[in-house]
Amino acid sequence: MDMCVTCGSQEGLCKVFEMIVNPGDNILVNEPIYSGTIHALARKYDFLIIEDDPYYFMQFNKKFLTYRRVAGCLCQPWAPTFLSMDVDGRVIRADSFSKVLSSGLRIGFITGPKPLIERIVLHTEVSTMHNSTFTQLLVSQLLHQWGEEGFLAHVERVTDFYRKQRDALLAAADKWLSGLAEWHVPTAGMFLWVKIKGLHDVRTLIEEKAFKKEIFMLPGYNFYLDSSAPCPYFRASFSLASPEQMDMAFQGLAQFIKESL
């Protein structure tokens, strides 16, 4: 089965075309893209979209408090999903509670066309059987107790926490990495992608120099299907580190970048 994994961008779009022209070329790209364009391509060239979106609920620019009730539902300005654009049953969407309830739960849910979901259920039954019954029950009870509004209020608290963490990391990046690297302000999730300027590959810098000083970042090649390819990106997480640790980490990294140029 041919597969193309992309989070977006013009680059991502080109890769989708490559995939159509050279089937079998598996690709991973990590930049923003216009989901409407991808969806239109999916319809034109008749391919399925698997929307793996565990960070969906952690959107920083949403106005959580401006709920509107339309036809009895709470409607909010969430970013559009591929699923919301689906008109002909070609999107399978995977959501997760790992990022907003607890990562250890490993509970999520999938939405999509019935025949495809039935195949996934069959596959699950002959592989993992099912998720832990205990954690399924735990999540189910919690959601029933909270209701939709309670869940969204919880999501808002979680998002507030990550927004502050993101801002702390961005402040450290501005302070130490300006001129040495470039990045986009994340609008969701718990990661900052950084591209080091003038460096072809971050492998030695991140895996040897930074690691020895206990500065832990994820080199971008881990997200390539060809992990031997050079990559100027690394991924910094803002989930656990304190603002002081973020500051120290980017200060150290800035020094290593300067030494490597």
Ligand SMILES: Cc1ncc(COP(=O)(O)O)c(C=O)c1O
């Ligand atoms: C893109 C992506 N998909 C899926 C997952 C896994 O989600 P889950 O904990 O529900 O298995 C993660 C992170 O854990 C992720 O980053």
